[in-house]
Amino acid sequence: MPKTPRKFPKAYENQEFIQSRAGRALRILSEYHEPLSRLAHYNVTDTVVFMGSARLASAEDAAKAVAAAENGDGDLAAAQKLVKMSVYYEAARELAKRLTEWSKGLGDDDRRFVVCTGGGPGIMEAANRGASEARGLNVGLTISLPMEEFDNPYISRELAFHFHYFFMRKFWFLYLAKAMIFFPGGFGTLDELFETLTLVQTHKMRKKVPMVLFGKSFWDKVVDFDALVEFGTISAEDLDLLHPTDSVDDAFDYVTKGLIAHAIDKPGAVL
Numbered sequence: 001m002p003k004t005p006r007k008f009p010k011a012y013e014n015q016e017f018i019q020s021r022a023g024r025a026l027r028i029l030s031e032y033h034e035p036l037s038r039l040a041h042y043n044v045t046d047t048v049v050f051m052g053s054a055r056l057a058s059a060e061d062a063a064k065a066v067a068a069a070e071n072g073d074g075d076l077a078a079a080q081k082l083v084k085m086s087v088y089y090e091a092a093r094e095l096a097k098r099l100t101e102w103s104k105g106l107g108d109d110d111r112r113f114v115v116c117t118g119g120g121p122g123i124m125e126a127a128n129r130g131a132s133e134a135r136g137l138n139v140g141l142t143i144s145l146p147m148e149e150f151d152n153p154y155i156s157r158e159l160a161f162h163f164h165y166f167f168m169r170k171f172w173f174l175y176l177a178k179a180m181i182f183f184p185g186g187f188g189t190l191d192e193l194f195e196t197l198t199l200v201q202t203h204k205m206r207k208k209v210p211m212v213l214f215g216k217s218f219w220d221k222v223v224d225f226d227a228l229v230e231f232g233t234i235s236a237e238d239l240d241l242l243h244p245t246d247s248v249d250d251a252f253d254y255v256t257k258g259l260i261a262h263a264i265d266k267p268g269a270v271l
Contacts, residue, residue, distance in 0.1 A: 031168040035161050039139075039176070042158055043109065045267040047116035047139060047176045048099055048255065050092055051192050052123025052183030052214075053085075058093075062086040088183050088215055089126040095181065095214075095248050096130030096138075102256055104136055110267055111137055113178060113259060118142065118169075119160065123183045125152035132156070141169050170195065178263040178270075179210045179255045184218040200241055201234075207270040210258030212251050213244040220244075 017023050057065065065079035096115045103113040115131035117124035119140025131138035132154040140155030142162045151160055163169040174196065182193050199205035213219045225242070228234040243254050263270075 028165060028168060031163055031165055032171070035172055038159070038161075042137065043111050044114050044137065044139065044159065045110040045176070046113055046178045046263065046269075048103075048113050048179045048181070048259075049116045049173055049177045050096060050123060050127035050181050050183065051118070051185060051189050052088065052092060052126075053185040053189060054118075054120045054122040054124060055186070056085050056089045056122040056126075056184070057082045058089050058126070059083070059086040085184065089123065091214060091248050092123050092126035092181075092183055093130040093133075095251055096127040097134045098130075098248070098252050099255065100131040100134035100136035100138070102252075104134070106264075108267075112267065113263075114139055114159075116141065116173070116177070117155075118173075118188075119151045119155055121150075121152055123185065125154060128152055128154035141172055143169050174199070174205065175269050177209060178207070178259055179212075181212040181214060181251065181255070182219075184215045184222075190223075197238075197241060201238060205271060207266075208258065208262035210255050210262075211242050212254060213242050214246070214251060216244045216246050 011017060012026075018026060062079065062082035062085075065074060065082050066076070068074050069076040069079040099113065100115055103111075106112055114137055115127050116139040117127045119128070119142035124140070128138050128140060129152070137156045137159055138154070139159040140151050140161065142151045142160070143166060144162065144164050151162075161172070163172075170192070173192065180196060182189060196205070196209075196211065200209065200211075225234075225239055229236050229239065243251075245251050245254070
């Protein structure tokens with residue numbers, strides 16, 4: 001009587017192996033090659049990255065929070081803080097919209113200077129939303145976290161990525177970035193800001209990347225860059241790496257002029 005042949009999974013189909021410590025290198029490589037393949041498929045050659053807090057709300061949602069709190073549902077002081085900070089959500093939304101319209105007007109077959117965010121709520125949502133309102137593709141790089149997580153609804157479905165490894169997510173923030181805009185944020189935003197500054201200062205990232213600090217009153221209070229110069233821990237010239245502003249017009253002009261001067265003729269990844 002013939003025996004039924006036994007079936008064994010191929011190594012790359014063996015989830016027990018793939019999810020094991022021994023399979024970690026393959027998981028890391030997947031978080032490099034899969035985004036690389038998908039971005040190439042949609043002709044996304046470079047990005048403009050928006051960083052900022054996940055905790056900020058739109059002006060509309062902040063107003064709703066105040067109204068609810070005044071009716072006894074919620075913390076009124078926290079809701080009023082949302083209203084105050086909602087100016088940054090609206091600024092990120094408008095700036096992303098304008099940059100997307102500008103990039104679409106370049107007439108390139110490739111998709112240049114595509115808005116890219118961490119894919120979550122707050123400033124990330126605002127930037128993806130603005131790009132979507134300009135009818136442009138935009139990128140969301142979400143990360144798995146122990147707390148509840150979600151991607152915002154404005155990310156282009158084709159370019160929504162989800163990462164396990166923070167360092168691979170950071171790689172994709174920087175690898176295609178031709179400009180970076182930092183809005184008020186917490187630990188994550190500060191981490192991304194200082195890692196970028198370190199890479200530029202040490203010439204590990206040699207490309208000219210316009211870097212905007214949006215919200216001067218916030219950044220002046222949170223980070224005293226002048227004190228770093230005073231104590232001799234950075235050079236005065238290092239301050240030139242950042243462009244502080246409170247104006248969408250000024251940020252737009254600074255970023256687009258920088259892109260025209262340093263990136264327009266260098267599509268794709270440039271270290």
